[in-house]
Amino acid sequence: MIGAVALGKNSRIIDVGGGASLLVDRLLDQGYVDVMVADVSEAALGVARTRLGDRGDRVKWLAGDARYLRLPEQVDVWHDRAVFHFLTTETDRHAYLDSLRAALRVGGYVVIATFGLGGPDRCSGLEVERYDADKLSEFLGPEFELVQSLQKQHLTPAGAAQEFTYAVFQRPR
Numbered sequence: 001m002i003g004a005v006a007l008g009k010n011s012r013i014i015d016v017g018g019g020a021s022l023l024v025d026r027l028l029d030q031g032y033v034d035v036m037v038a039d040v041s042e043a044a045l046g047v048a049r050t051r052l053g054d055r056g057d058r059v060k061w062l063a064g065d066a067r068y069l070r071l072p073e074q075v076d077v078w079h080d081r082a083v084f085h086f087l088t089t090e091t092d093r094h095a096y097l098d099s100l101r102a103a104l105r106v107g108g109y110v111v112i113a114t115f116g117l118g119g120p121d122r123c124s125g126l127e128v129e130r131y132d133a134d135k136l137s138e139f140l141g142p143e144f145e146l147v148q149s150l151q152k153q154h155l156t157p158a159g160a161a162q163e164f165t166y167a168v169f170q171r172p173r
C-alpha cells in the first residue's frame with residue numbers, strides 16, 4: 001500500500017509506532033531515502049536501529065507519543081500498523097488526529113492498519129478498539145478520503161489468526 005501511494009523514493013514516510021518492526025528495513029531495501037520511525041518506546045527503536053547497523057544512520061528515529069507528535073517537517077505518508085487501535089478514549093483518539101493533521105501534508109496519504117471488527121478485543125493485556133474502513137473513515141472525517149481498504153488475517157508468532165483492517169486515506173488538495 002505504501003508503494004502504491006508514495007510518489008517516489010524521496011517521499012517522506014513516517015512509521016508511527018513502528019517499534020521494532022521490519023517495515024523500516026523493507027523501505028530501505030526498496031530505496032526509500034527519507035524514512036522516520038516514531039515510537040513511545042526508546043527500547044523498541046533501539047532494537048530496530050541496532051538490527052539495521054550502519055543503515056540505521058539513514059533513518060530518523062523519534063522517541064515520542066503518537067498523540068503528541070509535532071514533526072519539524074510534514075510527511076507524504078503516515079503509516080500506522082497496530083497503534084491507533086490501542087487508543088480507547090475520545091480524548092486520546094482526537095489527540096492522535098491532531099498529530100496526524102499537523103504531520104501530513106495536503107495531498108499526502110495515511111496507511112493505517114487496526115484490528116478488524118472480527119479481531120481481538122484485547123492485545124497484550126490492553127483493551128483495543130476495532131474498526132472496519134467505514135468506522136475509520138467516520139472517525140477521520142471529511143478531511144481524509146478513503147482510497148482503498150482490505151481485510152487481512154494476520155498470523156501472530158504463536159500462529160493465531162487476527163483479523164486486521166488495512167485502509168488508505170488521502171488528505172485531498
Ligand SMILES: C[S@@+](CC[C@H](N)C(=O)[O-])C[C@H]1O[C@@H](n2cnc3c(N)ncnc32)[C@H](O)[C@@H]1O
Nearest residue numbers: 017018019021039040041044065066081082083
Ligand atoms: C503492536 S506494536 C506494533 C509495532 C509495529 N507497528 C508493527 O506493526 O509490527 C505497537 C507499537 O506501538 C507503540 N506504541 C504504543 N502506544 C504508542 C503511542 N501512544 N505512541 C507511539 N507509539 C506507541 C509500542 O511501543 C509498540 O512498538
